[in-house]
Every structure is written in structure tokens, then in C-alpha cells.
Amino acid sequence: MEQNSLININNLVKRFPVGKGEFTALNGIDLTFETGEFAGLVGPSGSGKTTLLNIIGSLDTPSDGSVNVIGQDIANLNIKKAAVLRRQHMGFIFQTYNLLPVYTVYENIEFPLLLLKMSGSDRKKAVMDALDWVGLTDKIKSRPAQLSGGECQRVAIARAMVKKPELVLADEPTANLDAANSHNILKMMAKLNKELKTTFIFATHDDKVIQYLKRKISLEDGKIVNDENVINKGE
Amino acid sequence: MIRFLFKGLLRDRSRSLLPILVVTAGVTLTVFAFCYVNGILGDMIEFSAKYTSGHVKIMTRAYAENKDQVPNDLALLEVNDLISNLHDDYPKMEFVQRISFGGLLDAPDENGETKKQGVVVGMAADLISENTKEIERLNLDGALRKGRFPEKSNEVLLSDEFATKLEVSPGDKVTLITSTMYGGMSIQNFVIAGTIEFGVQFMDRSGMIADISGIQNAMDMNDACGELLGFLEMANYDDIAALNVETTFNEKYTDPNDEFSPVMTRLKNDSIMAGYFEYMDGAVGILISIFILAMSIVLWNTGLIGGLRRYGEIGVRLAIGEEKGHIYRSMILESIFVGIIGSFLGTIIGLGFSFWVQEVGINIGEIMKNSKMMVPSVFRAHITPTAYYLGFIPGLFSVVLGTMLSGIGIYKRKTASLFKELET
Ligand SMILES: Nc1ncnc2c1ncn2[C@@H]1O[C@H](COP(=O)(O)OP(=O)(O)OP(=O)(O)O)[C@@H](O)[C@H]1O
Ligand SMILES: [Mg+2]
Numbered sequence: 001m002e003q004n005s006l007i008n009i010n011n012l013v014k015r016f017p018v019g020k021g022e023f024t025a026l027n028g029i030d031l032t033f034e035t036g037e038f039a040g041l042v043g044p045s046g047s048g049k050t051t052l053l054n055i056i057g058s059l060d061t062p063s064d065g066s067v068n069v070i071g072q073d074i075a076n077l078n079i080k081k082a083a084v085l086r087r088q089h090m091g092f093i094f095q096t097y098n099l100l101p102v103y104t105v106y107e108n109i110e111f112p113l114l115l116l117k118m119s120g121s122d123r124k125k126a127v128m129d130a131l132d133w134v135g136l137t138d139k140i141k142s143r144p145a146q147l148s149g150g151e152c153q154r155v156a157i158a159r160a161m162v163k164k165p166e167l168v169l170a171d172e173p174t175a176n177l178d179a180a181n182s183h184n185i186l187k188m189m190a191k192l193n194k195e196l197k198t199t200f201i202f203a204t205h206d207d208k209v210i211q212y213l214k215r216k217i218s219l220e221d222g223k224i225v226n227d228e229n230v231i232n233k234g235e
Numbered sequence: 236m237i238r239f240l241f242k243g244l245l246r247d248r249s250r251s252l253l254p255i256l257v258v259t260a261g262v263t264l265t266v267f268a269f270c271y272v273n274g275i276l277g278d279m280i281e282f283s284a285k286y287t288s289g290h291v292k293i294m295t296r297a298y299a300e301n302k303d304q305v306p307n308d309l310a311l312l313e314v315n316d317l318i319s320n321l322h323d324d325y326p327k328m329e330f331v332q333r334i335s336f337g338g339l340l341d342a343p344d345e346n347g348e349t350k351k352q353g354v355v356v357g358m359a360a361d362l363i364s365e366n367t368k369e370i371e372r373l374n375l376d377g378a379l380r381k382g383r384f385p386e387k388s389n390e391v392l393l394s395d396e397f398a399t400k401l402e403v404s405p406g407d408k409v410t411l412i413t414s415t416m417y418g419g420m421s422i423q424n425f426v427i428a429g430t431i432e433f434g435v436q437f438m439d440r441s442g443m444i445a446d447i448s449g450i451q452n453a454m455d456m457n458d459a460c461g462e463l464l465g466f467l468e469m470a471n472y473d474d475i476a477a478l479n480v481e482t483t484f485n486e487k488y489t490d491p492n493d494e495f496s497p498v499m500t501r502l503k504n505d506s507i508m509a510g511y512f513e514y515m516d517g518a519v520g521i522l523i524s525i526f527i528l529a530m531s532i533v534l535w536n537t538g539l540i541g542g543l544r545r546y547g548e549i550g551v552r553l554a555i556g557e558e559k560g561h562i563y564r565s566m567i568l569e570s571i572f573v574g575i576i577g578s579f580l581g582t583i584i585g586l587g588f589s590f591w592v593q594e595v596g597i598n599i600g601e602i603m604k605n606s607k608m609m610v611p612s613v614f615r616a617h618i619t620p621t622a623y624y625l626g627f628i629p630g631l632f633s634v635v636l637g638t639m640l641s642g643i644g645i646y647k648r649k650t651a652s653l654f655k656e657l658e659t
Contacts, residue, residue, distance in 0.1 A: 050654050059554065060651035079650070080558055087556025095658045098551045102246040107239065112555050114236045159555075171654045 006070060006166060006199055007033040007056060013064035014051055014222075025051045027222040029065070033201065035166065038193045040202040042210055043219035049203035050171055052219070056201065057090060057169045058082040070166055087115050091160025091198075093170035097152040099144040099159075105131070106140045109158045116163060130158035134188055150181030157185060161192055171203045179208060186212045237568065244569050249544070254537050254570070255577045258634050261530040262581025262626035263588070267616070268522055269625055270589035274617035276515045280472050280508060282611060285372050286358075288505045289464025290477050293317075293330075293484070297494040298461065305335045307416045310459045311497055317463070317488075324487070325480060327468040331369060332460035334359040334450050338413030338421075340443065342401040351401045355411065357443040359450035363388065372466075373444070375431060378608035381405050382429025388449040390428035394442040398430045405429055411443075415455035423453035434607025465499075471617065477501035519625070526629040527636070534637025538570075542641050547657065549645060554653045563642050570638035571631065578630030585626060592616035 014026035026048045033039060041049040054060040055067055058074055059082075067074040070089050077085065086092075091112075099108045109130050113123045131137045134154035144152055153173060160168050168189075174182035190212055193200050202209055210216060218226035244251045284290055294302060298309040311317065314332060321330050340355040360369040362385050370376065370384060380395040382405030393403070403409060407427050415421045425445065433439045451457055467476050481501040490496040502508050542549075552562055596613040 054651055054654055057554075057654075058650075059653055082650070083553075083556045083558045085556070086554065090556070092554045094551075094554075094654065098547055098657050100243070100548050100551065102243045102250075103239075107242070111239070111552075114239055115555065115557050117236075171658070175658075 005032040006035045006037075007031070008068040009056075009065070010067075011065035012052075012055065012062050012067055014048070014055065014060070015063045025222050026055075026062075029222075029224060031217065031224070031227075033199060035199055036193065036197040037199045037201070037215055038190060038213060039200070039215040039217060040204055040210060040213040041217050041219055042205055042213075043225075044205065047219040048222040049205075049219055051222075053169050053171055053201065053203045056167075057092065058085050087112070088163075089166045091163070091165045091168040093153070093156050093160050093168065093173045095172040095175045097144070097149075097156045097176075099152055099155055101144050103143070104140065105136060105142050105144075105147070105155050108144070108155055109162050112159060112163050126162050126164075127158075130162040133161060133192060134158045148181075149177055150184060153177060153181070153185050154188065157188060157192075161196070161198065164196060165198065167199045167201070169201050172206070173202065174204070174206050174209055182206070182208045236565075240565050240569055241572060244572060250541055250569075251573060254534055254541075254573045254634060254637075255580070257530060257533050257537060258574055258577025258630045259581040259584065261526050261533075261633065262578045262630040263585040265522065265526045265629050266582055266585025266622055266626040267588050267592075269519060270585070270616040270618050270622050271592065271614075272518050272522065273515070273619055273622070274593065274615045276511060276518070277471055277617045278611050278615065280502065280511055281470070282609075283505070283508055283511075284464075284466070284472060284502055285374070286609065288502050288508060289331075289462075290467045290472055291465040291480050291484070291499050291501045292505075293463040293465065293497045293499050294461070295495045296489070296498045299498050299500065305337070305461065307334065307336065307454060307456065307461050308418060309495070310334075310416055310456060310461045311463060312459050312495070314458055314460050314463065317497065321465070324484070325465070328480070329368070329466045331361060331372075331464050331466075332359075332447050332462075333464055334447060334454070334456065334461045336413055336450060336454065338411055340397075340401065340441075341410040341412060342403045343408065343410065351403075353397065353401055354441050355397075355443050356438065356441050357411075357445055357450070359445045359447045361448075362392075362444070362446040363390075363448070374608050374611075375444075378431040378433070380430045380432055382427065385428040385446050387426075388446045388452065389423075389425050390446065391425045391449070392429050392431050392444040393427050394439045395430040395432050396439045397441050397443070398427065403427055411453060413454065415453075416459060417455055419455070421453050421455070423449075425449065432607045434610035438609065463497075472502055474501070474503050477503065519621075523625070523629050527633050530629060530633035531636045531640070534570075534634050535640045536637075538637050538641025539644075542644055549648070550653050550657050553648065553650055554657070559645050559648070563645050566638055566642045566645075567635060570634045574631035574634035575627075577634065578627040581630060582623065582626040586618060586622060589616040589618050589622065593618055 009029055009031040012026055012029040015022045015024050041052055043049055055062055055074060056069055058077055062075050072085050106127060109127045110123055113126055134157055136154055186209060189200055192198055215229050217224060295309050295311055298306055318330050336357045338355055340353050341349050342351045344350040361367045362369055405427050409425055409427060411423050411425060413421050433442050467473060478501060481499050484499040489498045503512060549562060593616045596615040
């Protein structure tokens with residue numbers, strides 16, 4: 001077992017109680033991710049993509065097997081420590097953006113840094129950098145309701161990236177976007193992945209996303225059926 | 236972080252405005268209700284002061300010990316000397332003589348034979364001297380039903396009902412049969428000057444008000460009176476000032492070895508009044524509890540609705556790595572802010588309203604047409620320093636409690652379902 005990898009998953013099983021019985025959503029997953037990967041979990045609906053992303057993101061715990069993320073054993077992490085892990089090392093991108101509606105673009109991006117108790121001047125610099133990455137420096141004072149869907153998702157990317165986390169997890173980030181915007185944000189994330197060496201893991205069944213992946217992990221019925229490195233459009 | 240939270244709170248009107256309104260309304264009601272109860276109880280205290288206890292009351296030690304029996308044989312003597320001494324000692328206070336008496340009242344026919352007779356309950360006060368305030372103090376003005384006020388020492392006021400029962404009217408003669416302070420029989424004629432309505436049943440059945448000099452004459456009580464009531468210069472009873480007067484007076488005038496030496500008790504020491512004071516404290520406690528309860532329930536629900544609206548926000552905050560306790564505490568912090576603002580506004584509005592009712596009063600006398608002597612006709616609120624902070628107790632407590640209850644949901648939230656929840 002290579003403990004130096006960013007993520008180490010060994011024989012992961014996840015069962016959900018369903019009625020009186022159990023449903024096995026993930027069944028014997030073995031995976032490793034290295035720093036700087038741009039990987040995607042792909043597969044049909046119900047194959048276990050979100051479930052796996054949840055466990056990697058310390059939002060859920062495995063039923064069996066071991067999952068080690070950035071040096072933390074997810075199975076034995078209490079909710080407090082899990083929160084710390086997410087706060088310090090992870091960024092999340094959701095299908096529906098989930099920006100805080102009463103705050104401006106600037107404040108939405110600033111929020112994760114406030115949780116990290118970063119000083120005012122560092123915060124300002126980091127937020128301005130993040131705005132620059134996603135090309136929204138002119139929308140600083142806008143509220144989410146005043147932005148287009150593509151712009152909202154760019155704010156969400158900036159929010160996930162502003163603290164320069166080791167790992168960004170994105171579940172169906174393009175599901176609500178049109179083709180042009182989907183390509184736009186994927187290019188953005190591919191660029192950030194390259195420049196900042198941030199590891200990205202997607203859960204998607206969108207071909208537009210798949211085109212950009214450097215590694216494609218196919219799931220079916222909770223099992224990995226294929227795991228390949230691909231030469232993608234971005235290269 | 237705190238600034239960040241407040242920014243959100245101020246911008247999200249539905250998060251701040253509704254709870255602030257609820258708190259403001261509740262605190263306004265609390266403050267006003269407090270001042271109003273204060274006013275009514277204050278009126279009751281004042282009422283008792285005017286009729287029976289004064290702010291302070293001087294009796295002989297022997298009289299005080301048996302005061303329930305109104306033992307006029309133990310009355311204060313050399314009262315005029317005592318009053319002039321008191322004027323030197325307490326120049327801002329007013330002291331008035333009172334005698335309570337009982338007996339039979341006889342209404343004769345034109346031949347001098349008894350026509351009707353009844354038991355009389357009487358009170359004597361200074362009604363005829365030039366600068367007397369007793370007519371006003373005893374609230375006689377609006378209560379007069381027939382005739383006029385006494386102008387001579389042998390003129391009296393009779394309860395209107397009692398007069399009807401005795402078949403007498405103003406101008407008629409009545410005979411008071413009672414005992415002198417030395418135990419002898421006293422038979423004295425009086426003239427009815429007017430009739431009044433007391434508004435209190437037992438006084439209406441047999442009440443009489445006479446001038447003090449007429450009764451002193453009838454009862455052989457020259458320069459003597461049963462009770463000397465003292466009134467402080469302020470309109471409302473002030474226990475600290477009264478205590479001060481009581482202490483200094485008793486130090487100077489009371490002789491423990493002489494049961495005819497004068498002794499002073501202040502209003503709060505009067506056994507019935509002590510109950511009122513306790514009642515006041517109890518009423519305030521109940522009042523606050525009710526408002527805390529009612530407002531908490533409303534705010535709990537407001538919080539639950541707010542929690543639903545903020546479901547997504549809380550989810551994102553959890554995903555980003557904010558701890559549950561931190562979110563919970565931040566919501567309580569917000570609620571304290573809401574509580575302070577609402578309490579502040581509510582206190583100002585409540586005090587304003589109370590001030591108006593304190594100055595103007597709610598005059599039920601006008602509605603009732605004829606006022607009665609012993610029924611207060613104007614209700615006034617009374618603002619005490621407590622009213623300045625009292626509202627903050629239910630204001631803050633309820634909003635924090637409401638938030639604590641509604642926020643418990645945060646702890647039940649499963650992070651495992653965040654991705655799914657945040658996808659819809
Ligand atoms: N909390 C749960 N309780 C019971 N079953 C669950 C739970 N969460 C997921 N499942 C089941 O596990 C399987 C995998 O779910 P998951 O959400 O990971 O699929 P997915 O690959 O993300 O699908 P989609 O592409 O539709 O998002 C599904 O059959 C789902 O019904
Ligand atoms: Mg999914």
C-alpha cells in the first residue's frame with residue numbers, strides 16, 4: 001500500500017440500509033489518486049459515483065475497507081475532524097452552485113477563508129487572485145441572483161479554489177450549464193489543475209466533462225469496471 | 236466572521252425583520268403591561284394611603300397594638316403640638332388628623348321620635364378648614380350626589396344609599412349615638428349637608444363622613460385624634476423616603492415604656508399593603524414568564540421557517556467544513572443581535588406608550604358618567620427604572636431560546652446527503 005499517495009482506497013464497501021435489508025452501493029473499490037490528477041468517476045445513474053465522492057470528501061464513512069485521504073483515515077474520523085479536513089484541504093463544487101444568496105460574489109469567495117481565520121490582507125489577495133482565475137473581477141459586488149448560471153458556477157469554482165486546497169471534488173458540475181459554459185468552466189479547472197497542481201475528482205456522466213479528463217474511472221453497480229489514463233482534448 | 240454574519244443578517248430582511256418585529260411587539264407589550272400593572276398597583280397603594288394608612292401613620296403605641304378595634308380611648312393627645320413639631324421636623328410633609336368611629340344614627344320625625352335608625356360607620360377628616368386638601372384627597376368631588384360639602388363642624392356627608400334608607404335628605408337632622416373617648420355616652424345632632432356614593436358596598440350601606448372638629452366635639456376628643464396620617468411630597472409612595480421618616484420619628488418620639496407615646500408605621504409595614512408589594516413582584520414574574528413563553532414559541536417557529544429557507548446555506552457551510560457547533564453558535568449570536576435590537580425598539584415604544592398613559596391616564600370616570608368616591612376613575616401607568624431594562628429579559632431570552640430550539644435541526648443534519656440535497 002502506497003501511503004504517499006494523496007488518496008488511498010482499499011477494498012471499500014458501502015452498504016445502505018434499505019427496508020429490512022441492505023443495499024451495497026460500493027463493492028470492493030481499490031483506488032489511488034496522486035497529487036495533480038484530473039480524474040472522473042463515470043458510469044450510469046446509480047452506479048455509485050456520488051457515494052464514492054461523498055466518502056472521499058469525508059461527508060460519509062465507509063462500511064468496510066480503508067480510505068485514506070490526505071493522511072486522514074476517513075473510517076475513524078469524527079465529525080469535527082472531518083470538518084477540519086474539509087475546511088483545510090478540500091473544495092467542493094455542486095451541480096446547483098449553492099452560493100449564499102445574500103452575499104456578494106466577493107463575500108461568497110471570501111467565506112472559506114474566514115473559516116480558516118486568515119488575516120484580512122491575505123484574504124483580500126487570495127480572493128482577488130481567485131476572481132482573476134475565473135475572470136470575474138468585474139462582478140465583485142454582484143449578488144448571485146444577478147449572475148448567469150455559468151457565472152455562478154465560476155464563482156463556485158473560485159470559492160472552492162480560493163484556499164488553494166489539495167483536492168477539489170465536483171459532482172455533476174456541468175449538469176445545469178449549456179455547452180459553451182460547460183467547456184468554459186472545464187477549461188478553467190483544467191488550467192487551475194495544471195498551474196496549482198490541485199487534484200480534481202469529478203462525478204459525471206456528461207461527455208463534455210469526460211473529454212477533458214486525464215483519467216477516467218468507470219463504475220458499474222458499485223464496482224470499477226475500467227480505469228484508464230486518456231489523452232484528452234486539453235493536452 | 237461576526238461582521239460577515241451581521242452583513243448577512245442585515246441584508247436578509249426576512250431573516251432579521253420578522254424576528255425583530257416579534258421581539259419588538261412582545262417587548263412593547265411587556266414594558267407597557269409592566270408599567271400599567273405598576274400604575275394600578277400604585278393606585279391601589281395610593282388609595283390605601285389616602286383613606287387609611289397615609290404614607291406614614293402615627294398612633295399611640297397602645298392604639299397601634301389594637302388598631303383593628305379602632306380604640307379611640309387610646310387616641311393621641313395634644314395633637315396640635317405634635318403637628319407643629321412635625322412641621323418643623325418634616326417641613327415638606329403634610330399631616331392630617333383622622334378619627335374612625337362607629338355608632339347608631341337616628342333619623343327623627345318632626346316630633347323628635349325615632350323614624351329610622353341604622354348602624355353607622357364613620358370617618359372624620361378636616362373638611363372645612365380653609366386650605367384643607369382632604370376633599371380632594373378623599374376623592375369626594377365627583378362622588379357628591381345631592382347637596383353640598385359641609386361648611387360647619389356639625390354638617391356631615393352621608394352615603395346616598397344610607398340616606399335613602401333613613402329617609403333623610405340634605406338639610407335634615409340626624410342624631411349620632413356613640414361613646415366618648417372616656418367611655419361615656421355621646422348623643423349629638425348633625426345636619427346632613429350632602430350625600431355621596433362611596434362605590435364600596437359596606438360604606439354605601441352605612442357610611443358617613445364628618446368634619447374632624449364636629450366629631451372631636453361629639454366624642455370629647457379635644458386636641459385628640461385616633462390617627463395622624465402623614466403624606467410625603469411626591470405623589471407616589473416612596474418606601475425609602477417613608478422608611479427614613481419612620482426611623483427618625485420613632486427615634487425621637489417613641490418611648491417604649493410609655494404606651495401612650497406616639498409611634499409611626501410606614502405604609503409598607505401595614506399588613507394589608509405588604510401583600511400588595513409581594514403581589515407586585517409576583518405579577519411581574521408571571522408577566523415576564525408569559526411573554527417569554529409566547530414569544531419563544533413564535534420565534535421558534537420563525538426560526539424553523541428561517542431554517543428551511545437557509546437549508547441550502549447551512550448545507551454549503553457544512554460541506555465547506557464549518558463545524559455544526561460553530562454554525563449553531565453563529566445563529567445564536569445572530570439571535571442575540573436580533574434580541575437586542577428588538578428589545579431596544581420595544582422598550583422605547585413601550586415606554587413611550589406608558590409615558591402617555593402615565594401623563595394623560597385612561598379616564599374611565601368619563602365613561603362611567605358619575606365617579607365614585609372609593610373607586611379610582613383614572614387609570615395611570617407608572618414608569619419605574621425597572622421598566623428600562625425589564626423588556627430585555629423576555630426579548631433576549633425568547634429569541635435565543637427560539638433559535639436554540641429551531642437550530643437543533645443542524646445537529647440532525649447528515650453530511651452524507653449534502654451532495655444530493657444540494658443538487659436539487
Ligand atoms: N442514503 C442512501 N440510502 C439508500 N440507498 C442509497 C443512499 N444513497 C445512495 N443510495 C443508492 O446507492 C446507489 C448509488 O447511488 P449514487 O448516488 O452514488 O449514484 P450515482 O452514480 O451518483 O448516480 P447519478 O448519476 O444518478 O447521480 C443508488 O442505487 C442509490 O439508490
Ligand atoms: Mg450522483
